[in-house]
Amino acid sequence: MSTTSRAVGLAALIAAGTWLAQPASAQNAAPVTQGPLTIERQGSFFVGGRTLRSDTLSTLPAYAPNGSITVDQMYVRYQVPPNAAEKPSLVLVHGCCLTGKTWETTPDGRMGWDEYFVRRGYPTYVVDQAWRGRSAAHPTTINAVKTGRSGPDTLPTVFAAGQEDAWAIFRFGRRHPETFPGLLFPLEAQDEFWKQMVPDWNFSVPSPNPTVTGLSELSRRLGRTVLVSHSQSGIYPFQTAAMSREGIAGIVSIEPGACPAANGDMKPYEGLPILVLWGDFVEESTRWAPRLRACREFARAANAAGGKVEIAVLPEMGIPGNSHMLMQDRNSLEIANWLAGWVAKNVEGGR
Numbered sequence: 001m002s003t004t005s006r007a008v009g010l011a012a013l014i015a016a017g018t019w020l021a022q023p024a025s026a027q028n029a030a031p032v033t034q035g036p037l038t039i040e041r042q043g044s045f046f047v048g049g050r051t052l053r054s055d056t057l058s059t060l061p062a063y064a065p066n067g068s069i070t071v072d073q074m075y076v077r078y079q080v081p082p083n084a085a086e087k088p089s090l091v092l093v094h095g096c097c098l099t100g101k102t103w104e105t106t107p108d109g110r111m112g113w114d115e116y117f118v119r120r121g122y123p124t125y126v127v128d129q130a131w132r133g134r135s136a137a138h139p140t141t142i143n144a145v146k147t148g149r150s151g152p153d154t155l156p157t158v159f160a161a162g163q164e165d166a167w168a169i170f171r172f173g174r175r176h177p178e179t180f181p182g183l184l185f186p187l188e189a190q191d192e193f194w195k196q197m198v199p200d201w202n203f204s205v206p207s208p209n210p211t212v213t214g215l216s217e218l219s220r221r222l223g224r225t226v227l228v229s230h231s232q233s234g235i236y237p238f239q240t241a242a243m244s245r246e247g248i249a250g251i252v253s254i255e256p257g258a259c260p261a262a263n264g265d266m267k268p269y270e271g272l273p274i275l276v277l278w279g280d281f282v283e284e285s286t287r288w289a290p291r292l293r294a295c296r297e298f299a300r301a302a303n304a305a306g307g308k309v310e311i312a313v314l315p316e317m318g319i320p321g322n323s324h325m326l327m328q329d330r331n332s333l334e335i336a337n338w339l340a341g342w343v344a345k346n347v348e349g350g351r
Contacts, residue, residue: 031333032119033111039118042079047221048130048214049073056143065143072206074214075100075134079114080123088224088249088347089123091215095231095257097161097200099133100126102230106328107196108189113327113336120340125218125225129233130210131201138204156204163194170324171281171288180281184321184329193328202232208243215240219247226250226343231324232257242268250347252339255279255288255324262297266305273346274302274309277339279322279329282313288324308346 055066077100092114094102103126104112117124131137144150161169167176172185179187205211215236219225226249227237234256241248242265250273253259259276260269276295282288292313299309314322314335322329327336 031116031337033116033333037115037119038082040080040082040084042077044075044077046073046075046135047217048210052140054140056140056147056149059143059146065147069136069140071136071138072130072210073135074130074211074218075128076125076218077127078123078125079118081118081121084121084123086348087122088226088343089125089222090117090343091125091127091218091222091225091227093127093211093215093227093229093233093236094129094132095229095233096202097159097166097197099196099198100128101133101196102325103327106186106189106332107192108186111333113332116333116336117340120337122340122343123222125222127211127214127218129202130214131205132198137201156201158199158201158204160199161197163197166197168285169287171279171285172323174284180284180321182280182321183323184331185323185325186328186330193325200232209236209239212236212239212243216243216246220244221247223247224249226252226347228252228254228339229256230254230327234258235260238269241272245272248272250274250343252277252342254326256291256295258291259295259298260302262294262301266302266307269302269309270306271308274307275339275342275346276309276311277326277335278311278313279324279326280315280320281323 049070050072051068051070053068057063057067057069058065092100092103094100103114106112114124114126128135141150141154141156145152145155164176167173171180172183172187173179211233215227219227219240225247227240229237234253235258237251237253238260241251245268252275254277256276276299278292282292296311299311302309326332
């Protein structure tokens, strides 16, 4: 299909009100993007964390090397619209090499999902994974090596995804700088997107992953929430539910790096509304195609055990062109609009 025909097909679906075969609760509802944004309350806080003492806090003469610090906490920013008591809250969790910025204003300046879901009436919580963004990393092991107290083999694993490698991972094209025909990611704003990338400490965090324990604590605090994850964090809501279902009303896992194993324990997911959402060009990627197949196997196993797992692949629903970063693609608000309908039907309507 040509770029032009893809665009025409997309416009026709939106105009016809049949976007993504919307559930009845969301049909005829256009994305809510106009007018002042009304917020009853907003703020931020941390969940989790532990205090430790160290004698390698600093290598600078102006700062003492020994003392106490807090690590493993998870930063949470929230916005709550008026009259939201009957709505479940949404918790948005970013993926590899990124922060909560994933869900905010898109690289080309359009409304992000954090604002959009507030406009749809949902209390919306955006997190920075532990050791990422505004959630402090753990510097003591690095300083121990710098001062000679520990060997280089004790250094934590930290990595950064290069733009050329990330190009294929995010499925802008098979390889840099090629692009997939009909790609909906706004590549004219790619410079702004690359600025979102940060070093990733995920392979150095303790076990259990403090982001997962943080999500469990946050879910209990909120009482009725849908955990919305992406990529690296895609497995986290499942791990959280396996730890405790308390407060978890549903899971939306967007292009997860992994789904639970099909031969694992399905009890944590019994009766829980779960959506696993995928964009386009997946079969073009040796990284993502096996993951989609594994998620389909999980869904079959979970549903056979009393689960309520749905796999949604956008091109199979007539919507081509979406990248791995579908919350930033040109049709991001239409996808968010459909997700709001899915939540209304499967979480709100399923009480």
